[in-house]
Amino acid sequence: xxxxxxxxxxxxxxxxxxxxxxxxxxxxxxxxxxxxxxxxxxxxxxxxxxxxxxxxxxxxxxxxxxxxxxxxxxxxxxxxxxxxxxxxxxxxxxxxxxxxxxxxxxxxxxxxxxxxxxxxxxxxxxxxxxxxxxxxxxxxxxxxxxxxxxxxxxxxxxxxxxxxxxxxxxxxxxxxxxxxxxxxxxxxxxxxxxxxxxxxxxxxxxxxxxxxxxxxxxxxxxxxxxxxxxxxxxxxxxxxxxxxxxxxxxxxxxxxxxxxxxxxxxxxxxxxxxxxxxxxxxxxxxxxxxxxxxxxxxxxxxxxxxxxxxxxxxxxxxxxxxxxxxxxxxxxxxxxxxxxxxxxxxxxxxxxxxxxxxxxxxxxxxxxxxxxxxxxxxxxxxxxxxxxxxxxxxxxxxxxxxxxxxxxxxxxxxxxxxxxxxxxxxxxxxxxxxxxxxxxxxxxxxxxxxxxxxxxxxxxxxxxxxxxxxxxxxxxxxxxxxxxxxxxxxxxxxxxxxxxxxxxxxxxxxxxxxxxxxxxxxxxxxxxxxxxxxxxxxxxxxxxxxxxxxxxxxxxxxxxxxxxxxxxxxxxxxxxxxxxxxxxxxxxxxxxxxxxxxxxxxxxxxxxxxxxxxxxxxxxxxxxxxxxxxxxxxxxxxxxxxxxxxxxxxxxxxxxxxxxxxxxxxxxxxxxxxxxxxxxxxxxxxxxxxxxxxxxxxxxx
Numbered sequence: 001x002x003x004x005x006x007x008x009x010x011x012x013x014x015x016x017x018x019x020x021x022x023x024x025x026x027x028x029x030x031x032x033x034x035x036x037x038x039x040x041x042x043x044x045x046x047x048x049x050x051x052x053x054x055x056x057x058x059x060x061x062x063x064x065x066x067x068x069x070x071x072x073x074x075x076x077x078x079x080x081x082x083x084x085x086x087x088x089x090x091x092x093x094x095x096x097x098x099x100x101x102x103x104x105x106x107x108x109x110x111x112x113x114x115x116x117x118x119x120x121x122x123x124x125x126x127x128x129x130x131x132x133x134x135x136x137x138x139x140x141x142x143x144x145x146x147x148x149x150x151x152x153x154x155x156x157x158x159x160x161x162x163x164x165x166x167x168x169x170x171x172x173x174x175x176x177x178x179x180x181x182x183x184x185x186x187x188x189x190x191x192x193x194x195x196x197x198x199x200x201x202x203x204x205x206x207x208x209x210x211x212x213x214x215x216x217x218x219x220x221x222x223x224x225x226x227x228x229x230x231x232x233x234x235x236x237x238x239x240x241x242x243x244x245x246x247x248x249x250x251x252x253x254x255x256x257x258x259x260x261x262x263x264x265x266x267x268x269x270x271x272x273x274x275x276x277x278x279x280x281x282x283x284x285x286x287x288x289x290x291x292x293x294x295x296x297x298x299x300x301x302x303x304x305x306x307x308x309x310x311x312x313x314x315x316x317x318x319x320x321x322x323x324x325x326x327x328x329x330x331x332x333x334x335x336x337x338x339x340x341x342x343x344x345x346x347x348x349x350x351x352x353x354x355x356x357x358x359x360x361x362x363x364x365x366x367x368x369x370x371x372x373x374x375x376x377x378x379x380x381x382x383x384x385x386x387x388x389x390x391x392x393x394x395x396x397x398x399x400x401x402x403x404x405x406x407x408x409x410x411x412x413x414x415x416x417x418x419x420x421x422x423x424x425x426x427x428x429x430x431x432x433x434x435x436x437x438x439x440x441x442x443x444x445x446x447x448x449x450x451x452x453x454x455x456x457x458x459x460x461x462x463x464x465x466x467x468x469x470x471x472x473x474x475x476x477x478x479x480x481x482x483x484x485x486x487x488x489x490x491x492x493x494x495x496x497x498x499x500x501x502x503x504x505x506x507x508x509x510x511x512x513x514x515x516x517x518x519x520x521x522x523x524x525x526x527x528x529x530x531x532x533x534x535x536x537x538x539x540x541x542x543x544x545x546x547x548x549x550x551x552x553x554x555x556x557x558x559x560x561x562x563x564x565x566x567x568x569x570x571x572x573x574x575x576x577x578x579x580x581x582x583x584x585x586x587x588x589x590x591x592x593x594x595x596x597x598x599x600x601x602x603x604x605x606x607x608x609x610x611x612x613x614x615x616x617x618x619x620x621x622x623x624x625x626x627x628x629x630x631x632x633x634x635x636x637x638x639x640x641x642x643x644x645x646x647x648x649x650x651x652x653x654x655x656x657x658x659x660x661x662x663x664x665x666x667x668x669x670x671x672x673x674x675x676x677x678x679x680x681x682x683x684x685x686x687x688x689x690x691x692x693x694x695x696x697x698x699x700x701x
Contacts, residue, residue: 259695265300269670273355301337372463389526390464410537443564453609454492456564501560520568544589551613580627630664645687
C-alpha cells in the first residue's frame with residue numbers, strides 16, 4: 001500500500017500513508033457497522049411489536065436481551081452483512097485516488113497560490129482559503145457569508161465575526177515583552193530566535209455600530225447637510241444597525257491602552273491617479289468630499305506623489321505644476337498638511353499600482369540611443385523603471401547629469417510652491433532614490449520573470465556601473481575583479497542552489513567581500529549625493545528617504561535577497577548602519593515601509609524562504625534609533641482590521657521603551673472606496689485616535 005501511495009502522490013511521508021490506511025479502515029468499518037445497524041433495526045422492529053402485543057408478560061425480556069446481544073455484539077454469532085473483498089479493494093483504490101488529487105491541489109496552492117495551508121490540510125481548508133480570497137468570511141465552525149453582510153449576520157444570531165487572518169490566535173492573550181535587535185549569527189540549519197519580541201495579538205472584535213457607538217464617533221457628527229454627506233460617503237446610513245449586535249458580542253481580549261502616549265501624526269496617501277498625465281486634477285469635487293470626511297476625524301494631512309514623468313514629461317526643464325497647484329490649494333483651505341514625494345521613478349507594474357506613469361518622454365528617447373542609462377542585469381536586460389546611479393555624475397541627459405536633473409526639478413518645485421513652505425502646509429518632502437521611490441537596486445523585477453521568493457539578480461551591468469567597478473578593482477590591485485559574480489544564480493534561484501550565496505559560498509570570500517562592499521557603497525553614495533542637494537533645495541523643511549524590507553532569506557547566513565538589493569547585511573555584518581549614518585548626516589527621516597509586514601505577510605506558505613520580516617524590521621528600526629534618525633512608516637499592503645492596526649501601534653509606540661521612542665509620523669496606504677466603507681472607516685478612526693494618544697472607550701453592555 002505504501003508503494004502505491006508513493007506512486008500516486010509522489011511523497012514518502014509515513015504519516016500520510018498511515019492516515020490513509022486509517023481513513024479506509026474507518027470507511028470499511030463504518031459500512032459494516034451500518035449494515036449491522038440495519039439488521040439490528042429490523043430485528044428490533046419485530047421485538048418491539050412482540051413487546052407491544054404482550055407488554056404484561058415479563059418473560060419476553062430475557063428473549064429480547066438475547067436477540068440484542070446476538071445482533072449488536074461483533075463476533076457474537078449474530079447476523080452480519082459481509083462485503084465482498086473486491087468491493088473493499090475498490091473502495092480503497094477510490095480513496096487513494098481521491099487523496100492523490102487532493103495532495104496535488106494542496107501542493108499547487110501552497111507553491112503558486114500563497115495559501116498558508118497546514119501540512120495535513122484537507123479539502124475543507126482549500127475551500128475555506130478560496131472563499132476568503134473571494135471576499136467571504138469563513139468561521140471556524142464552517143459558517144460562511146459575504147464580508148459585506150457581517151452586520152446582518154450578527155443581527156441574525158451569529159455571536160462573533162472572526163477575521164480569517166487572525167482566528168488562529170483567537171485564544172492568545174496580550175504579550176508585552178520588549179523588542180530588540182536580531183542576533184548577529186544565523187544559519188540555514190539553525191536559527192537563534194533569542195530576539196526579544198513585543199507582539200500584541202488580540203482577537204479583532206466585531207465592529208460596534210450601535211446608537212451608543214455612533215454617539216462616540218466624531219466622524220459622523222456634522223452640521224446639517226454635512227452629516228448626511230459624510231453618511232453617504234462612508235457606505236450608508238448608520239441608523240439601520242440592530243442593537244442585538246452588542247448583546248451577542250463575545251468577551252474582548254485586553255488591549256494596550258494608548259491614552260496619554262505620544263502624539264504620532266497620521267497622513268493618508270492620495271490615489272496614484274489623482275493627477276493625470278496632462279497634470280490636471282481628476283474629480284476635484286469627489287476628492288474634496290473625501291478630504292472633508294478625513295478632516296472630520298482629525299486626520300493630520302495627506303501624502304501625494306509629484307511624478308517626474310508628468311511634470312517634466314516633454315522637454316528638459318519644461319515643468320507643468322498646474323494640477324498640483326489646485327490640489328495643494330484645496331488641501332490648504334481644509335487646513336490639512338502635506339507630505340510630498342519627489343517621484344523620480346515610473347509607476348505601474350508593482351503591487352497596488354492601478355495607473356501607468358512612465359519616465360519623461362525625452363528621457364525615454366535618450367534611453368533608446370543609450371540604454372546604459374538604465375539598470376542592467378547579467379543577461380543584458382534593461383530596466384526603465386528608474387535611472388542607473390552610474391550616471392549620477394555623467395552628462396548624458398542633454399548636457400546634464402542625473403543628479404543635476406533631480407536638483408533642477410526639486411528647485412523648481414520649491415520655487416513654485418514657496419507659499420506652502422512658508423505657511424508650513426508642506427510638512428515633509430520625501431525624495432525618491434530608486435525603484436518605487438526606495439533606496440535599493442531593482443533586483444526583483446516582475447517584468448523580467450522574478451517571483452517570490454527568488455533571490456533576485458545584481459543590477460550592475462550597465463556601462464557606467466561597470467566602469468566604476470573597474471576603477472575600484474584597479475585601486476584594490478586586483479584588476480581581474482572588474483566583473484560581477486558568475487555563480488550567483490538567476491532571479492528565481494534559492495541561496496543553496498548557487499555557489500555565491502550558499503553557506504560558505506563566495507559571498508564571504510575575498511572577491512565576494514570586495515564586490516559586495518563596492519555594490520552597497522554605490523547605493524549609499526547615490527543616496528548621499530541626492531539628499532545633499534535635496535537638503536539644499538528644501539532648506540528648513542524636513543526631508544525623508546524610503547527604505548523597504550527585503551525579508552525573505554533573512555534567516556540564512558548570506559541574506560541573498562538583501563545582497564542583490566544592495567543591502568550588505570549577511571549574518572556577520574550590519575548592513576543598515578551605514579545607511580542610518582548617511583541619513584543622520586543630512587538630518588533626514590527614515591521612512592520604513594514594512595511596519596506591519598510581519599502581520600500581513602502573504603508568503604507564510606513558503607517556509608523554505610526562511611523569511612523573518614519582524615526580525616528585519618527591528619534591525620532596521622534599531623539601526624536608525626541608535627543613530628538618532630527619526631522614523632516614519634507606512635503600511636505596504638492595504639489593511640482595515642483591528643489586528644493589523646494594533647501591530648502598527650505597537651511598532652509606532654514600543655511598549656516599555658525607557659527612552660520613549662516613537663514614530664515621527666505614519667502614512668496610511670491609501671485613500672479609496674475600501675477605506676470609506678462604514679466598518680473600515682470606523683475602525684480607522686479608532687486607530688487614528690490611539691495614534692494621537694487619545695482615550696478610546698468602546699461601548700459596554
